[in-house]
Amino acid sequence: MPYRILKVILLIGILLGAALPTRANEQVLTEPTIVVYTMGGAVDFETRVLTERPIQEVWVFVHPQGDINTIAGLASLHPSNVVTYKLELAEHPIRAYSTIEYWYRIVLQDGTVITTDPETFVYFDNRFEWESLSKSPFEIFWYEGDLSFGQEILNTAQEGMFRFQNYLPVSQPVNIQAYVYANAAELQTALRLSGESGMWIAGHADPALGVVVVTIPPGPAQTYEIKRQIPHEITHVMLYEWLEEDYYNLPQWLREGLPSMAELFPNPDYALLLENARETESLLPMDSLCESFPLGASNFLLAYAQSADFTWFLHENFGSTGLEALSRAYADGLSCEQGAQQALGKSLTELDREWRRQTFGENTLLAVLQELLPWIVLMGVILIGPLLLIVGRRREPTDSSQK
Numbered sequence: 001m002p003y004r005i006l007k008v009i010l011l012i013g014i015l016l017g018a019a020l021p022t023r024a025n026e027q028v029l030t031e032p033t034i035v036v037y038t039m040g041g042a043v044d045f046e047t048r049v050l051t052e053r054p055i056q057e058v059w060v061f062v063h064p065q066g067d068i069n070t071i072a073g074l075a076s077l078h079p080s081n082v083v084t085y086k087l088e089l090a091e092h093p094i095r096a097y098s099t100i101e102y103w104y105r106i107v108l109q110d111g112t113v114i115t116t117d118p119e120t121f122v123y124f125d126n127r128f129e130w131e132s133l134s135k136s137p138f139e140i141f142w143y144e145g146d147l148s149f150g151q152e153i154l155n156t157a158q159e160g161m162f163r164f165q166n167y168l169p170v171s172q173p174v175n176i177q178a179y180v181y182a183n184a185a186e187l188q189t190a191l192r193l194s195g196e197s198g199m200w201i202a203g204h205a206d207p208a209l210g211v212v213v214v215t216i217p218p219g220p221a222q223t224y225e226i227k228r229q230i231p232h233e234i235t236h237v238m239l240y241e242w243l244e245e246d247y248y249n250l251p252q253w254l255r256e257g258l259p260s261m262a263e264l265f266p267n268p269d270y271a272l273l274l275e276n277a278r279e280t281e282s283l284l285p286m287d288s289l290c291e292s293f294p295l296g297a298s299n300f301l302l303a304y305a306q307s308a309d310f311t312w313f314l315h316e317n318f319g320s321t322g323l324e325a326l327s328r329a330y331a332d333g334l335s336c337e338q339g340a341q342q343a344l345g346k347s348l349t350e351l352d353r354e355w356r357r358q359t360f361g362e363n364t365l366l367a368v369l370q371e372l373l374p375w376i377v378l379m380g381v382i383l384i385g386p387l388l389l390i391v392g393r394r395r396e397p398t399d400s401s402q403k
Contacts, residue, residue: 028106028114030083035121040193043087043094043123045102048080054109060085062092064123065099066208075104093195094123097177097211125179125190137161137173138234142180144218153180153216153226156264160231161238164262167320168327170242176234177211184215205233207240207247227264235259239327246331251290251339254330256304257311258323270305277302278360286310286352290336313355318344 029050037043045060055077062071071092075085083104094100100123104116124130128143133150138157140150157178164170181187184202190213191204203214212233216225236259240247247255260266277283284299284306293303315323325343330336340348 028108028116030104030116033102033119037089037123037126039096039125039127039190040089042089043100045075045085045087046082047104048082049104049106051081051106051108053112055081056107056109058083058107059105060087060102061105062087062100062102064094065101066095066206067098089193093193095196095206095209096190096194096213097122097124097179097206098209099123127186127190130179137175139175139177140180141177144182145180149222152223153178153230156226156230157234159227159264160234160262163231163264164235164238164259167261167315168242168258168324170238173210173234173238173241175210176237178230178234179211179213181213181215183217187213187215203229203233205236207237210237212237224265228267231262231264232259235262243327243331246333249333250327250330251336252292253286253289253303253307253310254327256293257307258327260304260308260311261315266308267305269301270308273302273305274309274359277306283356285349286355287336287348290348309359310352310355313358314344314351317354 031048031050033045033047035043035045043062049055049058058075058077060073060075062073063069071087073085073087075083077083099120101118101120103118106114106116108114130141130143131145131147131150132142133140133147133154135154135158138154140154140157142150142153157176161172165172181190187202187204196204203212205212212230214225214229214233216222216229236255239250239255239258243250250258274283282302284294284303286306289303289307293300311323314326318326322344326339329339329343334342337347337349340346340351344351346354
């Protein structure tokens, strides 16, 4: 009797199991997805689900590299199990040159749920036909110029990498892709279509993606621009790989000052900007450049000039060891003043004062007095008040005796 009951229970279990939806990784294949997109417009996905079983719905999941969020959208079903989905980039901007991972969640009418293996594509600026050259760890892309132009950029990337390694103990990067635009307007459009600001920018690095984009127009200054911009931008990626996410703890002046050290040709405009700022007494306090740079075009460029010159000043006075200690102190999360104090034994304000004196011959004592002037006035008021009261009291008996 117990044996018969057991057989019945087992049979019922088998029948129920067959009737329940299967949610294991059941193999339902899809044809390779056709991905078509317009930069800044929309991404169209199209595939076909290879199954004879009726489909209830299909969801598409899209995850851009370096993004914490995943986009989910309900796809459209068509005859013959064709599936399409349109991702509107105005609603979901994607960073240019990022790798996009996507997959499908297929729900069959019997309740079975299947998640497909991820596929990928690179969201690059497909408005242009790109040429390319590569030599580890660099891949160079450009659309205007011959192979000698691309080779010069590749050579400069190598030179800039080795130059910066003389100043800080950074390793060779894993991979860096450099995209070269022929004019600033086209680069800024690419950034804008990706949901990023491109105002006044001739070069831009996305360290987390290992991608840099620069503007190098044709003309007599082309070589100069290559040797200035390419080393600068790749250094951002090298710093990120060295410090990882702590790279973003660096103050803005150091985050831009260090890459300037890798430039094979420094920006000649910086010296003129600094001298003009000194003459007009419009130099920016270095502690005002910790979080971000000013938005106005003139002060924006002055901030770059000061950051470059101030970082060179630190190297001349504290060497590579000092720069490494300073970078690590900031990477650990110390404030602008605290990081300098711990690494170099002086506050940022003191270092700013010394830089001005050493670079421009400013009167240090006068600068200190100007900073302390409000406190001097306050102390004067505090001390003079009681003093006047004492003098007044001493005069009272004399006045009484004369009456």
